[in-house]
Amino acid sequence: MSLSNAVMAFAGIMVLVSLALTHWVSPNWVWLTVFVGANLLQSSFTGFCPAATILSKLGFKPA
Numbered sequence: 001m002s003l004s005n006a007v008m009a010f011a012g013i014m015v016l017v018s019l020a021l022t023h024w025v026s027p028n029w030v031w032l033t034v035f036v037g038a039n040l041l042q043s044s045f046t047g048f049c050p051a052a053t054i055l056s057k058l059g060f061k062p063a
Helices: 001-023 027-046 050-057
Strands: none
Touching: 001 027, 001 050, 027 050
């Protein structure tokens, strides 16, 4: 799996987990979804993605 695919998969998992936590635990978990979305938006403009940095250190290679 390439780095860009791993970042997209991680973002998708985080959104689904935060929505499940919002539904079953507390409505305040929706802020995790907001954070993930804001991070994706800033990454599209700046090119810097903290998740990509962490995943590359874990061994994922760019395509």
